[in-house]
Amino acid sequence: MAGKKVAVIGAGLGGLSAAARLASSGFDVTVFEKNSQPGGKANQICKNGFRFDTGPSLLTMPFVVEQLFLELGEDIADYLQLRKLETICKYFWEDGTTITAYSSKEKFAQEIEKKTTDSASNLFSYLNYTETIYKLTADLFLFNDFSNWKSLLNRKGLNTLFQIWKIDPFRTMHYANSAFFTDKKMVQLFDRYATYNGSNPYKAPATLNIIPHVEYNIGGFVPDGGIYSLVDAVVALAEKKGVKFVFNAEIKKILLNNRTLSGINYNYKGKEIKEEYDLVVSNADVHFTNTKLLGYSRDVSLKKKFEPSTSALVFYWGVKGDYPNLDVHNIIFSSDYAKEFKELFEDKIYPSEPTIYIYISSKFNKKDAHEGCENWFVMINAPANQDQNRDKKATTMKKMMLERIKTVLGIDLKEKIIFESLLTAADIENKTSSYMGSLYGMSSNNKSAAFLRQKNKSDKISGLYYCGGSAHPGGGIPLVLLSGKITADLIIKSKAHD
Numbered sequence: 001m002a003g004k005k006v007a008v009i010g011a012g013l014g015g016l017s018a019a020a021r022l023a024s025s026g027f028d029v030t031v032f033e034k035n036s037q038p039g040g041k042a043n044q045i046c047k048n049g050f051r052f053d054t055g056p057s058l059l060t061m062p063f064v065v066e067q068l069f070l071e072l073g074e075d076i077a078d079y080l081q082l083r084k085l086e087t088i089c090k091y092f093w094e095d096g097t098t099i100t101a102y103s104s105k106e107k108f109a110q111e112i113e114k115k116t117t118d119s120a121s122n123l124f125s126y127l128n129y130t131e132t133i134y135k136l137t138a139d140l141f142l143f144n145d146f147s148n149w150k151s152l153l154n155r156k157g158l159n160t161l162f163q164i165w166k167i168d169p170f171r172t173m174h175y176a177n178s179a180f181f182t183d184k185k186m187v188q189l190f191d192r193y194a195t196y197n198g199s200n201p202y203k204a205p206a207t208l209n210i211i212p213h214v215e216y217n218i219g220g221f222v223p224d225g226g227i228y229s230l231v232d233a234v235v236a237l238a239e240k241k242g243v244k245f246v247f248n249a250e251i252k253k254i255l256l257n258n259r260t261l262s263g264i265n266y267n268y269k270g271k272e273i274k275e276e277y278d279l280v281v282s283n284a285d286v287h288f289t290n291t292k293l294l295g296y297s298r299d300v301s302l303k304k305k306f307e308p309s310t311s312a313l314v315f316y317w318g319v320k321g322d323y324p325n326l327d328v329h330n331i332i333f334s335s336d337y338a339k340e341f342k343e344l345f346e347d348k349i350y351p352s353e354p355t356i357y358i359y360i361s362s363k364f365n366k367k368d369a370h371e372g373c374e375n376w377f378v379m380i381n382a383p384a385n386q387d388q389n390r391d392k393k394a395t396t397m398k399k400m401m402l403e404r405i406k407t408v409l410g411i412d413l414k415e416k417i418i419f420e421s422l423l424t425a426a427d428i429e430n431k432t433s434s435y436m437g438s439l440y441g442m443s444s445n446n447k448s449a450a451f452l453r454q455k456n457k458s459d460k461i462s463g464l465y466y467c468g469g470s471a472h473p474g475g476g477i478p479l480v481l482l483s484g485k486i487t488a489d490l491i492i493k494s495k496a497h498d
């Protein structure tokens with residue numbers, strides 16, 4: 001194993017997880033990142049006295065992060081403090097209803113009894129149902145290599161197959177949620193979890209109701225210094241294990257010798273450099289890797305079969321004032337959720353009345369904003385597309401978002417914004433190579449999406465591996481860290497036989 005050279009393309013969280021694990025097992029690992037700093041979609045802006053996490057804002061399944069450090073013989077406390085949120089999210093509607101989703105299930109249940117037509121028992125039976133889905137699927141679909149249908153032919157897989165109705169793959173999320181709750185606001189609140197992997201609750205199978213389990217039965221977390229401190233921590237871990245990093249290095253081609261990998265070609269400081277490697281792990285988007293780095297035209301057909309997950313339009317606003325009515329995570333819901341998803345996925349346009357998400361890390365990390373100010377990350381879901389006319393459309397959406405914030409929250413931000421930065425689908429694609437700027441790779445709007453994701457080990461090219469949000473097991477922080485783990489484990493296992 002020693003001396004086996006591995007090139008990891010991309011310093012996203014998936015690539016970092018794979019790199020740290022491989023280096024810790026004795027591989028000679030170099031990470032090539034086209035940007036000047038690591039993190040990929042999980043990045044940060046530090047400007048004019050404000051700091052913003054630019055992508056993810058909530059961490060679930062913290063044990064995945066803890067395991068990464070533990071399995072590499074490190075104490076996570078030396079790198080990172082994870083904080084469990086007491087309030088997971090505050091939800092606002094135009095009719096004045098506000099529901100606080102407390103981390104304590106009992107407190108959340110009381111809130112629901114007070115503010116909706118649903119009962120505490122509806123919530124508890126729903127959360128039991130989501131836990132059952134998790135128990136029957138997590139090992140099969142999240143924690144392990146899932147190369148093909150044969151992966152189901154073991155004791156655990158057969159146990160799940162024999163109880164397939166319990167993982168609810170035949171109803172949509174919305175249909176299932178409507179069967180558990182009578183109040184439309186509760187249905188909307190839980191339908192929202194489809195967006196955690198960029199999917200449509202009116203199409204995605206109810207198996208995705210696994211997501212509320214991880215948030216309510218396990219909890220919602222943030223690192224003390226904001227999400228980017230997780231990136232810093234994993235980079236420090238990788239460096240300690242011997243990973244080398246080359247920033248501002250853009251991979252142009254993955255080099256092959258027939259169907260075996262031979263190396264990479266990259267651009268660095270204006271020079272084209274060719275280097276030989278035994279193995280390549282691509283943390284870049286799968287579609288980009290296949291079409292641009294390998295030069296396949298065949299991958300174009302995937303576009304028809306797969307639907308990209310949603311993208312985002314995000315404004316990073318440094319605002320004057322202190323807004324005690326808001327928490328770290330806040331949602332202003334649209335009045336017609338079905339219409340919003342139709343516009344996102346079918347019409348592929350910005351929603352005419354978007355749901356607005358506001359994340360304020362300065363609520364828990366005062367250093368993220370000036371004294372007397374807050375750092376608002378204000379996001380709406382956007383269709384995955386090339387986003388032509390970016391500035392014109394963003395200006396229209398900004399006006400609409402400010403209006404909604406004023407109407408629903410009673411906060412007039414117009415004169416209060418002292419810093420602004422913007423992220424569109426096109427920016428996400430340019431910065432991270434993500435196909436159409438999608439946040440989570442392919443959506444799960446299709447029942448067989450879990451089976452159709454790119455496997456971590458290429459079955460076409462010997463020596464090539466894929467990890468990250470567009471490969472198995474999917475997008476979001478915990479899953480991309482797992483993607484890196486599954487990939488590293490496959491490599492370690494196969495090289496042990498060499």
Ligand SMILES: Cc1cc2nc3c(=O)[nH]c(=O)nc-3n(C[C@H](O)[C@H](O)[C@H](O)COP(=O)(O)OP(=O)(O)OC[C@H]3O[C@@H](n4cnc5c(N)ncnc54)[C@H](O)[C@@H]3O)c2cc1C
Nearest residue numbers: 010012014034040041055056057058251284468469476477
């Ligand atoms: C606005 C937004 C909000 C989000 N909210 C959440 C959330 O709340 N919770 C959550 O869990 N997840 C969230 N996500 C999703 C999460 O950020 C991603 O799923 C995850 O960070 C993706 O990690 P990855 O390993 O796939 O790599 P990516 O982050 O996609 O990084 C890939 C890296 O590869 C590099 N690269 C690409 N091509 C090349 C090349 N040719 N040469 C060299 N380097 C290359 C890129 O520059 C990039 O750094 C959000 C994402 C965004 C953008």
